[in-house]
Amino acid sequence: MRRLPFAAWLLLPGGLALLLLMGGPVAVLLAESLRPFVPGSMRPGEGLTLQNYRDLLAPAYLFYAWETFRIGLIVSALSVLGAAPLAFAAVRSPRPAVRKGLLALLVGLLVMSLIARLYAIEMAWGSLGPLAPIGALTGIAPRSPRYAEVQVAIGLLHFTLPVVALMLVGAFRALSPRLEEAAASLGATRADAVLSVVLPLAAPAMVSGFLVALAMCISNFIAPLLLGRGVVVFTTSLMYTRFADIGNYPSGAAIGISMLLLSFAVVYGLAALARRALR
Amino acid sequence: MMRWLDLPLRLLARAGVLVTVLFLLVPLVVACVLSFDDRSFLGPFPPREWSLRWYRGFLDNPAYMDGFWMSVQVALAAGAAATIIGTLAALAVSDPRLPGRAVWEALFLSPKFVPTVVIGFSLLVFTARIGIFDPFTRLVLGHTIITLPFTMRAVLASLIGLRRSHMEAAMSLGATEARALWDVAVPAARSGIVAGAAMAFVLSFDEVAVSLFLSDAFTQTLPIALVAEMRANLNLTIAAVSTVFLAATLLLVLLLDRLIGIERLAGDVGARG
Numbered sequence: 408m409r410r411l412p413f414a415a416w417l418l419l420p421g422g423l424a425l426l427l428l429m430g431g432p433v434a435v436l437l438a439e440s441l442r443p444f445v446p447g448s449m450r451p452g453e454g455l456t457l458q459n460y461r462d463l464l465a466p467a468y469l470f471y472a473w474e475t476f477r478i479g480l481i482v483s484a485l486s487v488l489g490a491a492p493l494a495f496a497a498v499r500s501p502r503p504a505v506r507k508g509l510l511a512l513l514v515g516l517l518v519m520s521l522i523a524r525l526y527a528i529e530m531a532w533g534s535l536g537p538l539a540p541i542g543a544l545t546g547i548a549p550r551s552p553r554y555a556e557v558q559v560a561i562g563l564l565h566f567t568l569p570v571v572a573l574m575l576v577g578a579f580r581a582l583s584p585r586l587e588e589a590a591a592s593l594g595a596t597r598a599d600a601v602l603s604v605v606l607p608l609a610a611p612a613m614v615s616g617f618l619v620a621l622a623m624c625i626s627n628f629i630a631p632l633l634l635g636r637g638v639v640v641f642t643t644s645l646m647y648t649r650f651a652d653i654g655n656y657p658s659g660a661a662i663g664i665s666m667l668l669l670s671f672a673v674v675y676g677l678a679a680l681a682r683r684a685l686r
Numbered sequence: 687m688m689r690w691l692d693l694p695l696r697l698l699a700r701a702g703v704l705v706t707v708l709f710l711l712v713p714l715v716v717a718c719v720l721s722f723d724d725r726s727f728l729g730p731f732p733p734r735e736w737s738l739r740w741y742r743g744f745l746d747n748p749a750y751m752d753g754f755w756m757s758v759q760v761a762l763a764a765g766a767a768a769t770i771i772g773t774l775a776a777l778a779v780s781d782p783r784l785p786g787r788a789v790w791e792a793l794f795l796s797p798k799f800v801p802t803v804v805i806g807f808s809l810l811v812f813t814a815r816i817g818i819f820d821p822f823t824r825l826v827l828g829h830t831i832i833t834l835p836f837t838m839r840a841v842l843a844s845l846i847g848l849r850r851s852h853m854e855a856a857m858s859l860g861a862t863e864a865r866a867l868w869d870v871a872v873p874a875a876r877s878g879i880v881a882g883a884a885m886a887f888v889l890s891f892d893e894v895a896v897s898l899f900l901s902d903a904f905t906q907t908l909p910i911a912l913v914a915e916m917r918a919n920l921n922l923t924i925a926a927v928s929t930v931f932l933a934a935t936l937l938l939v940l941l942l943d944r945l946i947g948i949e950r951l952a953g954d955v956g957a958r959g
Contacts (some may be wrong), residue, residue, distance in 0.1 A: 412781065413863040417774040417775065418774075420771045421772070421834070424771050432809045432811065432812035435808060435811050436808040489706040492702040509707070511939055511943070515939045518888045519932065519935040520931040522894065522928075523924075526912075526928050527713035527716060528713045531713035535728060565709075569710070622799055625801075626799075626800075628803050628895040629894045632913065656811070660807070660808075663803065663808065667801065670799050671799060
């Protein structure tokens with residue numbers, strides 16, 4: 408018998424943690440999602456059914472799913488758009504203080520409490536906040552209930568933008584500045600070099616940044632909870648009410664499994680497709 | 687491209703950077719200023735009178751203080767567990783002789799893409815099934831699995847520069863593999879271990895979704911208490927808490943910059959996906 412490499416032993420605690428804290432629970436959740444719901448009882452009924460999943464195809468659910476996705480797509484696009492120049496400046500600015508300041512800002516936001524940031528957004532962008540007039544430029548009045556959508560989007564953008572920016576910092580660092588110098592020596596302007604040399608090379612990282620942002624948005628729970636005012640309901644919120652308010656575990660489990668599949672499809676499936684398309 | 691477009695485009699990029707930085711910073715400044723507001727209600731910005739009443743309100747509220755200590759304990763326990771497990775896993779995955787390295791790496795990163803509500807809900811059902819009902823244990827377990835990808839990733843990123851030949855040199859001088867890892871690889875991974883541990887502590891300290899499912903009425907973390915307060919009545923106590931969080935974040939970033947340097951840190955925590 409071949410001796411296991413020493414490294415394999417180091418995987419043991421991690422493997423156990425994955426198995427017991429993720430694999431096992433998700434398997435139990437899957438089993439739970441296939442049980443029939445007995446109204447008024449905490450225990451699921453006997454037998455197996457797909458009814459909990461069929462229920463999710465009702466127009467009301469599809470509407471919430473679409474709402475979640477729509478906001479997620481907008482926020483992800485904006486976060487790549489905002490993160491790219493920021494990340495580029497953090498890597499290529501000629502002034503070391505600018506580079507360091509921007510990196511410190513991004514790392515600081517990454518480790519800063521999201522609750523505190525969402526609260527700050529409520530204070531700054533809410534109807535009494537000093538930034539409300541800018542929020543009104545979306546065409547939705549800050550006093551109207553629909554403004555919650557704008558606030559949730561702003562909250563999610565504040566959450567995803569630093570993450571995407573740091574991903575792009577990694578990508579820009581990996582590109583040699585020689586490429587831009589070469590373009591410049593061939594007569595390209597600075598903007599030209601960035602647009603025609605740097606951006607195409609960074610495109611794969613921008614696509615994965617977009618997808619990670621999308622996955623972060625659609626699985627986010629706290630932004631719609633704190634800023635949604637009950638008007639913006641994400642699928643994550645639905646799952647929580649299933650559990651907390653109605654006690655319908657099988658249906659909550661079915662929503663959970665669907666969300667899990669969706670999130671993995673975005674991160675791994677779409678990413679693989681994008682890689683192939685960019686090649 | 688037209689040469690005359692160069693300047694406008696560069697100005698546009700600069701404006702983009704400026705707008706993004708303002709977008710990220712202004713809300714934090716607003717909350718910070720409001721936390722010193724003397725008015726007892728939420729009024730228009732900026733405040734006219736100043737006081738520390740919201741800070742006293744926070745310190746005098748036992749729900750917040752209990753939650754704070756609970757969060758510290760959970761974050762320390764889960765952060766330590768995730769750092770140790772994640773470091774071991776990263777050391778294993780960085781070994782070129784390990785079969786299926788890419789698969790293992792993807793597996794260890796995967797909890798990051800499981801929505802936290804799903805982790806919370808499934809762990810609730812699972813721990814009930816296997817007979818774990820103690821909320822503290824449940825919280826630590828839940829927080830360990832959600833922070834594990836971050837510690838693993840940070841350590842792995844910091845190990846990229848480690849040369850296999852250094853390990854082999856140590857072993858050719860008679861070190862066992864464990865000894866070589868401890869003396870060569872672990873010191874090389876120091877920045878990633880520190881960055882990962884900091885990330886794990888912070889993420890656990892701020893976690894809401896998992897904690898909502900796994901805590902009970904007597905075991906509340908600080909975020910749970912804050913979220914309950916924010917949903918019940920929006921007042922400025924939370925502005926004071928946010929300002930404290932902001933100050934703590936600044937200190938943490940300064941400390942991490944001292945320990946490992948911000949450039950390296952950005953590489954360790956930034957590498958994702």
